Amino acid sequence: MKKGLAALLFFVMWFALFPQTGQAAAGGTSIYLDGNKLELSKNGQVQNINGSVMIPIRVVVEELGYVVDWEKKTRTVTIQQQDTVMKLVVDQSTALVNGTKIQMPVAPKLVSDTVIVPLRFLGEQMGLSVSWDNQLKTVYLVTPAGGNGGETSPGDGGDGDTGTPPGDTDSGTQPGQTDNLANVGGISFSDNRLMIAVDQNVTPNVFTMANPQRVVIDLPNTKFADTFSSGYHLDSTQNGFIDITEYPEVSKVRYSLYNNNPSTVRIVLDMNVVKMGELINENDGLIILDLNKEVSIPGSNGKKLVVIDAGHGGKDPGAISVTGKKEKDFNLAVTLKVQELLKKETNIDFVLTRSSDTYPSLSDRVKIANDLNADLFISIHANAGSATASGVETYYTRSESLALAKVMHKYLVASSGLTDRGVRSKSLHVTRETKMPAVLLECGYLSNKSDNAKLYTEDFQDRVAAGIVKGIKEYLGLQ
Ligand SMILES: [Zn+2]
Incomplete structure (x- = not known):
């Protein structure tokens, strides 16, 4: 060829x-x-x-x-x-x-x-x-057609989900960054609980992946403590694992320095069952994922499941605004506001692809939604282009997403108060590879002075977040 x-x-x-x-x-x-x-x-x-x-x-x-x-x-x-x-x-x-x-x-x-x-x-x-x-x-x-559930990978751990993701060329932690990072001092698994010792407050991001079944815990702004390797297996590439033999639900705990910028420790439980466990984090130095607690995997409780994807994050800032602000921060701020509103909805379950400044890959984001059989996927972005371009756009790829795109766009236009630039079809990874209705919202132009001045205000973000939730409810017939 x-x-x-x-x-x-x-x-x-x-x-x-x-x-x-x-x-x-x-x-x-x-x-x-x-x-x-x-x-x-x-x-x-x-x-x-x-x-x-x-x-x-x-x-x-x-x-x-x-x-x-x-x-x-x-x-x-x-x-x-x-x-x-x-x-x-x-x-x-x-x-x-x-x-x-x-x-x-x-x-x-x-x-x-x-x-x-x-x-x-x-x-x-x-x-x-x-x-x-x-x-x-x-x-x-x-390839999308060639995968057969990850079973093609020879050897153990071929899913690569604890490997350092490609694209990070930084060698080690940046000077001056070290002081802000929490140290992971220990990881243990006992009594069907994963326990992680940290020396500062950490907000973990927990999600499941299937084929093979895993629970993934990302710890943003963390690194392994200097003393970690003396107590635990940790190779020169900052990867290690613990074999689990006494608890039938878990076969292995793997951990790695998943990302250098921002420094992120990822812990993966290789599961023998479909389960997520309950995260207990009281900011007391011990983060616990308790598998004895029957917390159902999102969407398995009869509620509609919505995946909200804050675009970019971590090493990927997205577009940079005329005033030097990063798109990733806007996307996350709106996403967290959407989250707060969705918490009040009794018929909607939700999962965020990221809830802090981390960078899940595009295929991670898609996989989260596909593995969970989510009902909807909504990716939140802001656009950049010429200085005169202004307004909002809603993108979709597959025709089954058009109805969702129309509903979401109606609310995006109304809530943002910005120019209506229309519903548009485009081949974007997250809207193309997801298996449920999926849209990507461009909530204004960071390259436009007027749009940009609004996008980082609480008022604008509150309104857009409320609009997004209204759109979700209308599409799901939950008004
Ligand atoms: Zn973007």
Whole structure:
């Protein structure tokens, strides 16, 4: 496939890998596509540059059959797959995906006739599930049609959900950041309870994932205490695990420094049953996930389940406003206000894809909603464009989302008081890959002085949050 095109260029993808060691060799790294190991040609081998594993997209492009074009003059790579068109320019960290500017963790580079681009970024934009097994040094790519529930991954822990996510090129914690981080001093599992010792207040984000069944606990703004490795298994890449044999519901507890910026410790319980447990966090230094408590998984109680997705977060600021504010902060503020309103709704259950400044990947966000069989998915964003563009837009991808888009847009226009820029169809990862009606709301333009002045006010955010909840209720017939 596409071998002629490939003569022009070799792609290599970024894959952040050994954030602690920086320049570890990646010679033993393998790539599996839908469970099949890719044979890498001599000039398509995985590389590691500055702590990021670079993998040969050329191989993936050939295997996946994407259409690739390389314009030498402008140093632009165009990658097309079905209705997604991605333009990447060497040394520019902003990509154009279907005309929308998206920030990449690192800019594509030209290294001796080879264009290198970020793997996770490309994979997710193209709807692939991308994961990394740090122990096996293996990248797993799963196409939407090719996945069979994660069983294709050889070895243990192939889901990669505790690996350091690609895209983080930082080596270790930034100077000056250390003081603000909570230290995870210990993790233990006994009496069917997970216990996490921390030295500062932490607000965990708990969610479940299926196939295989897991409970994931993200601890934002945390790191492992310096003394942690003396008491617990922790390898040089800040990954470790505890085998659980005495409690039949859990097979393993895995933990890792999941992200460097913001520093996030992730703990994953590999479950033998579908269960989430109750989180007990009294900010007394001990966070407990109690599996003895029968807390049903959201949506399994007959209520309608809504997933609210605050766009971007963590290392991904989203758009930057004319006054230097970050889109991710607007998205989260509105999302938390929506949460407060949804708590009052007796017939609606909800799950947030993030409730603090963290960055779940696009495929994580989709997976949360799909695994839970959510009834609705609503992603909250703000837009950027020319200085004169102003107003609100509602995006959807699949036709079954149109009715939801129309209802949500009606309330978005009314509650924001901004110009109606219409309901629009676009291939966006989160609205395309979700399996339930899904929309992405652009609640105004951060690049517009007038819109921007409103978006960060409590009043505007309160009104938009109320509008979103009204839209949800109308669509679900819960008025
Ligand atoms: Zn956005």
